[in-house]
Amino acid sequence: MAQRIRMADIASKLGVSRTTVSRVLSGKSVAFRIAPETAERILKEAEKVGYQPSQLARGLRTAFSRTLGLLVSDISNPFFANIAWAAEQAAEQQGFAVIVGSSGEDLKRERAYVNNLISRGADGLIVAPAGPDYEHLAELQRDGYPFVTLDRVFEDLDCDWVAVDNQGAARGLCEVLAERGCKRIAFLGGRMETSTARLRLEGYRAALRGAGLAFDQTRVHLSDFSVESGRRGAEQLLKLPVPPDGIFCANNKILFGCLDRLASAPKEPWAALPIASFDETPFMKVLGRTLVVAAQPEHKIGARAVELLLKRILSGPPGSPRMNKPYTHDLLQTEQKKFGF
Amino acid sequence: MAQRIRMADIASKLGVSRTTVSRVLSGKSVAFRIAPETAERILKEAEKVGYQPSQLARGLRTAFSRTLGLLVSDISNPFFANIAWAAEQAAEQQGFAVIVGSSGEDLKRERAYVNNLISRGADGLIVAPAGPDYEHLAELQRDGYPFVTLDRVFEDLDCDWVAVDNQGAARGLCEVLAERGCKRIAFLGGRMETSTARLRLEGYRAALRGAGLAFDQTRVHLSDFSVESGRRGAEQLLKLPVPPDGIFCANNKILFGCLDRLASAPKEPWAALPIASFDETPFMKVLGRTLVVAAQPEHKIGARAVELLLKRILSGPPGSPRMNKPYTHDLLQTEQKKFGF
DNA sequence: AATACGTGCGCACTCGATTGAGCATTAACA
DNA sequence: TGTTAATGCTCAATCGAGTGCGCACGTATT
Numbered sequence: 001m002a003q004r005i006r007m008a009d010i011a012s013k014l015g016v017s018r019t020t021v022s023r024v025l026s027g028k029s030v031a032f033r034i035a036p037e038t039a040e041r042i043l044k045e046a047e048k049v050g051y052q053p054s055q056l057a058r059g060l061r062t063a064f065s066r067t068l069g070l071l072v073s074d075i076s077n078p079f080f081a082n083i084a085w086a087a088e089q090a091a092e093q094q095g096f097a098v099i100v101g102s103s104g105e106d107l108k109r110e111r112a113y114v115n116n117l118i119s120r121g122a123d124g125l126i127v128a129p130a131g132p133d134y135e136h137l138a139e140l141q142r143d144g145y146p147f148v149t150l151d152r153v154f155e156d157l158d159c160d161w162v163a164v165d166n167q168g169a170a171r172g173l174c175e176v177l178a179e180r181g182c183k184r185i186a187f188l189g190g191r192m193e194t195s196t197a198r199l200r201l202e203g204y205r206a207a208l209r210g211a212g213l214a215f216d217q218t219r220v221h222l223s224d225f226s227v228e229s230g231r232r233g234a235e236q237l238l239k240l241p242v243p244p245d246g247i248f249c250a251n252n253k254i255l256f257g258c259l260d261r262l263a264s265a266p267k268e269p270w271a272a273l274p275i276a277s278f279d280e281t282p283f284m285k286v287l288g289r290t291l292v293v294a295a296q297p298e299h300k301i302g303a304r305a306v307e308l309l310l311k312r313i314l315s316g317p318p319g320s321p322r323m324n325k326p327y328t329h330d331l332l333q334t335e336q337k338k339f340g341f
Numbered sequence: 342m343a344q345r346i347r348m349a350d351i352a353s354k355l356g357v358s359r360t361t362v363s364r365v366l367s368g369k370s371v372a373f374r375i376a377p378e379t380a381e382r383i384l385k386e387a388e389k390v391g392y393q394p395s396q397l398a399r400g401l402r403t404a405f406s407r408t409l410g411l412l413v414s415d416i417s418n419p420f421f422a423n424i425a426w427a428a429e430q431a432a433e434q435q436g437f438a439v440i441v442g443s444s445g446e447d448l449k450r451e452r453a454y455v456n457n458l459i460s461r462g463a464d465g466l467i468v469a470p471a472g473p474d475y476e477h478l479a480e481l482q483r484d485g486y487p488f489v490t491l492d493r494v495f496e497d498l499d500c501d502w503v504a505v506d507n508q509g510a511a512r513g514l515c516e517v518l519a520e521r522g523c524k525r526i527a528f529l530g531g532r533m534e535t536s537t538a539r540l541r542l543e544g545y546r547a548a549l550r551g552a553g554l555a556f557d558q559t560r561v562h563l564s565d566f567s568v569e570s571g572r573r574g575a576e577q578l579l580k581l582p583v584p585p586d587g588i589f590c591a592n593n594k595i596l597f598g599c600l601d602r603l604a605s606a607p608k609e610p611w612a613a614l615p616i617a618s619f620d621e622t623p624f625m626k627v628l629g630r631t632l633v634v635a636a637q638p639e640h641k642i643g644a645r646a647v648e649l650l651l652k653r654i655l656s657g658p659p660g661s662p663r664m665n666k667p668y669t670h671d672l673l674q675t676e677q678k679k680f681g682f
Numbered sequence: 683a684a685t686a687c688g689t690g691c692g693c694a695c696t697c698g699a700t701t702g703a704g705c706a707t708t709a710a711c712a
Numbered sequence: 713t714g715t716t717a718a719t720g721c722t723c724a725a726t727c728g729a730g731t732g733c734g735c736a737c738g739t740a741t742t
Contacts, residue, residue, distance in 0.1 A: 004484075006698060017722050022700060033720060052460040056401045057698035060727045065397065067440075067461065075429060081422035088416065088443055097461055099408075099440050102429055119393040120408070120438060143345075227623070256623040263627045282568070282597040283624035286604045347728060358692045363730060374690060398728035401697050686741070693734085700726080710717075 005049045014041055021046075025053070059121045066096045068309060069117030069125040072150070073105045073225075079252060079279055079298060080128065083150065086302030087126060094310055096123075105130045105191060105224065118145070124309045126150055131193035146312040148305045153195045153329075160308045162301050162330040166196055166278075169294040169334040170203025171210070173276035174248055176292045176336070178211035180274055182246030185213070188233035188258055190225035190250040197225070200250050200278065219244050230257020238265055245273065252279035259289075284339050292341070294334035304330055346390045355382055362387075366394070400462045407437045409650060410458030410466040413491070414446045414566075420593060420620055420639060421469065424491065427643025428467060435651055437464075446471045446532060446565065459486070465650045467491055472534040487653040489646045494536045494670075501649045503642050503671040507537055507619075510635040510675040511544025512551070514617035515589055517633045517677070519552035521615055523587030526554070529574035529599055531566035531591040538566070541591050541619065560585050571598020579606055586614065593620035600630075625680050633682070635675035645671055 007025070011018045021042055023032045029039040045051075059065030068091050072080040088098045099117060103110040107130050114136055117125060124146035129137065134154045140147055141159055149161040177185050187204050190197035201222075208215050218240060221233035230253060237244055238261070249255035255277040262270045272290065280295035308328050315325065348366070352359045362383055364373045370380040386392075400406030409432050413421040429439045440458060444451040448471050455477055458466060465487035470478065475495045481488055482500055490502040518526050528545050531538035542563075549556050559581060562574035571594060578585055579602070590596035596618040603611045613631065621636035649669050656666065 008698075018699080019701080019722060020720085023721095026700085033718085035720060038720080050456075052456050054401070054462070054698050055460050056397050056406065056462040057727090058700075060395070060397045060401055060729090061698080061700045063727075065461075074426065075416075076419070076423045076426035078417070078419055078422065081419065081425075082417045084422075084441070085415065085417035085443060088441060092442070097440050097442070097457065099438050100425070100429060101433070101438070102426060115391075115393055116438065119396050120406075121395070121397040256627075259624070259627040281622075281624065283600070283622065283628060286597075286600040286628065286630075287624060288629055289627075349728080359729080360692060360731080361690085364691095367730080374688090376690060379690080395728050398697090399730080401699090402728080402730050404697075684742090687739085689736100689738080691735090693732105695732090696730080697728105702725090703723085705722075706720090708717100708719080710715100712713100712715080 005051050006054075007051075010042065010045050010049070010051060014045055016042070025051070063121075065121035065123055067120065067122050068096050068098050068306065069101065069113075069120075069122040069127075070098050071101045071103055071110065071113050071117070071125060072128045073103050073130060075100055075102045077253065078281060079151075079296065082298030083302035083305075086299040087306050088302075090303045090306035091310075094306075096306075096310070103128075103130050107131070107133055111136045114140070124148070124313045126305045126309060128152055129154070129194075131191075131195075146309055148309045150301065150305050151194075151196055155195070158327050160312065160327045160329075162305045162308065162332065163196070164294075164296050164301070164332045164334050166199035167203040167206070169278070169336075170200040170248070170250075171207040172203075172336055173278075173292055173294055174204050174207030175211065176338070177246040177248070177274055177276050178207060178213065180246070180341075182244075182274065183213060184216070184219060184242065184244045185246040185248055185276075186219040186233075186237050186244035187221070187248045188230055188250060188254050189220065189222040190229070190254065192222055194225075197222075197250060204248055225251045225253055227253045227257040227260070230254035230259075231261045232257075234258040234261035234265075238262075238270075243269055245269070247273060247275045249275060249277040252277070252281055255279070278334075280337060284337075287339065289340050291339040293337050293339075295337050296334050297332055300332055304332070346392050347395075348392075351383065351386050351390065351392060355386055357383070366392070404462075406462035406464055408461065408463050409437050409439050409647065410442065410454075410461075410463040410468075411439050412442045412444060412451065412454050412458070412466060413469045414444050414471060416441055416443050418594065419622060420637065423639035424643035424646075427640040428647050429643075431644045431647035432651075435647075437647075437651070444469075444471050448472070448474055452477045455481070465489070465654045467646045467650060469493055470495070470535075472532075472536075487650055489650045491642065491646050492535075492537055496536070499668050501653065501668050501670075503646045503649065503673065504537070505635075505637050505642070505673045505675050507540035508544040508547070510619070510677075511541040511589070511591075512548040513544075513677055514619075514633055514635055515545050515548030516552065517679070518587040518589070518615055518617050519548060519554065521587070521682075523585075523615065524554060525557070525560060525583065525585045526587040526589055526617075527560040527574075527578050527585035528562070528589045529571055529591060529595045530561065530563040531570070531595060533563055535566075538563075538591060545589055566592045566594055568594045568598040568601070571595035571600075572602045573598075575599040575602035575606075579603075579611075584610055586610070588614060588616045590616060590618040593618070593622055596620070619675075621678060625678075628680065630681050632680040634678050634680075636678050637675050638673055641673055645673070 007018045007021045011021045024039045024042040091098050101113040110130050128151045223229035274290040276292045278294050280293050348359050348362045352362045365380045365383040432439050442454040451471050467489050469492045564570035615631040617633045619635050621634050
């Protein structure tokens with residue numbers, strides 16, 4: 001163990017009590033009228049021996065561990081990885097650490113993780129819930145336990161959340177395709193248990209309506225947010241008697257699967273098909289395809305989620321007033337980026 | 342707080358002592374000859390009220406928190422994100438949670454994080470060290486504190502590590518370019534404080550020697566593992582009187598920066614320049630460039646690191662025998678993948 | 683009847699920190 | 713000189729779990 005020096009060691013070495021050491025080291029020496037010289041001696045010694053308080057002990061005693069839980073579906077997805085990065089940075093600035101978990105879009109795993117994180121003393125949770133059920137979150141809320149949802153939203157659960165304007169962004173993307181002359185825009189969607197997927201579909205339909213285009217079920221593929229889903233979606237499109245003249249991909253993974261499948265398709269008309277997608281990835285710039293994407297502000301999402309969570313955590317003594325404050329719903333905007341237009 | 346039920350609650354409700362509850366719930370009812378019916382009653386009740394032991398309390402008492410620390414330079418880099426995903430899955434399977442931290446290649450931050458993670462009771466650390474200093478790690482080792490380094494290695498520090506054969510893979514990549522007829526291969530390298538960057542340069546030089554090609558300093562750009570570094574590297578190449586006829590990029594970020602810069606360069610000869618790079622990313626398949634990459638087995642790296650770490654953590658009582666076992670050096674192979682060849 | 687042993691479980695201490703209550707000592711005041 | 717107050721610090725309980733030691737009871741043995 002590298003965890004050696006305890007308060008008691010400092011106390012006995014200096015001939016004072018642990019109490020005094022504790023008070024000095026937590027900056028309460030004035031409030032408790034510790035003699036400045038005593039305080040100084042303690043600070044010096046703590047510095048000298050490199051004292052690091054045990055967050056475990058502190059957390060146990062104070063019911064406040066300076067730890068946050070971050071629960072996403074898949075930390076290896078760049079979208080969530082970027083969020084995790086931002087969240088970790090923001091948390092670290094306030095002296096909080098982040099424990100990450102990947103639910104794999106599995107509600108059972110999500111519930112297990114929530115319990116696990118709580119038993120580890122997490123002071124609050126940031127969750128991208130798998131859905132469709134959210135009873136476990138509602139229960140947290142009833143207990144006054146702080147959490148923020150991310151990316152996904154439940155209509156019937158009023159809580160802090162951070163998400164982008166999925167419907168508006170999706171609509172905007174499709175409108176770009178429509179303006180470009182696309183009449184038969186296909187939709188490759190994600191996991192419909194998430195608000196994200198549903199709202200993107202809504203946006204797509206709204207854009208069609210706005211442009212006076214027909215909605216055609218055969219051009220719609222709904223599955224999950226995976227590469228495989230994108231491949232299968234493209235597969236379905238390739239079989240259509242009348243090919244689409246534009247494709248909307250609901251996220252980065254679907255986009256990739258779609259592109260991957262199209263790459264081995266006959267050149268015409270697939271090679272030049274304009275595509276719209278959520279999520280920006282670096283290679284889009286050099287992809288040589290006509291592409292319009294809604295870049296999500298992952299950094300802002302992660303940072304904002306931590307901000308909201310910490311506000312609730314730090315607002316007064318656990319359990320009472322923080323429930324009464326109104327919840328913040330943070331609808332961020334995406335940035336539309338065009339490549340090869 | 343959602344953390345309500347304690348052992349004491351179960352104990353008093355059932356009219357037994359906390360001791361008995363503790364023993365039953367930790368599976369020692371037989372060893373301590375608890376009556377089967379008593380044990381049964383306790384298990385039933387614990388199940389019924391959804392008892393979750395406080396890992397904080399348990400960790401404090403047992404000096405074993407079932408938590409690992411993962412410290413990388415940048416969790417938003419897909420390479421590390423994939424590792425994090427694998428590590429988290431592997432850890433979770435054994436009931437361990439993972440706290441992640443990003444050092445940003447800053448040694449000071451790295452040291453601070455190491456202390457922080459230890460004070461949070463992490464049972465072991467997985468670190469992609471920023472280098473060049475590793476005294477803080479050597480100290481951990483002297484204390485018998487378990488850790489594994491990842492991706493990067495220190496020649497003078499014998500400890501558990503997991504990395505790929507950077508030199509061999511880099512050599513292999515350059516050989517592919519050489520076989521293709523490239524005579525003037527450029528090298529865009531990364532942070533030379535890391536073994537990773539140094540070994541990749543070594544491999545490049547070895548390949549040049551092997552192919553009888555001259556090493557030309559003007560075609561070498563050494564900076565850090567960033568997009569900006571790749572851009573600047575490409576910038577440097579664009580200014581050369583005699584352009585390179587092949588480029589080696591030391592990682593995914595450098596590759597992207599390089600491609601990005603080249604995209605706005607005159608078509609000839611840059612557009613068709615074959616490129617070699619470490620790290621695979623999905624879009625390579627559909628990039629339409631001549632590209633050969635060393636795909637790193639991130640999944641295996643993360644899983645293996647956790648495996649090594651847990652082996653040491655779980656091997657007997659903290660502090661004694663685990664130091665004596667020989668350290669494992671795990672040199673994994675990359676997979677060479679060609680696109681547009 | 684006295685000793686011995688097995689069974690089933692509880693007491694009380696511990697981990698390392700925080701915290702309300704309280705106790706000497708000296709100074710200030712009537 | 714006695715009372716009060718400010719100063720500077722300590723005592724001991726506490727958070728929730730884990731654990732060495734030992735106690736009471738019943739049965740078997742001599």
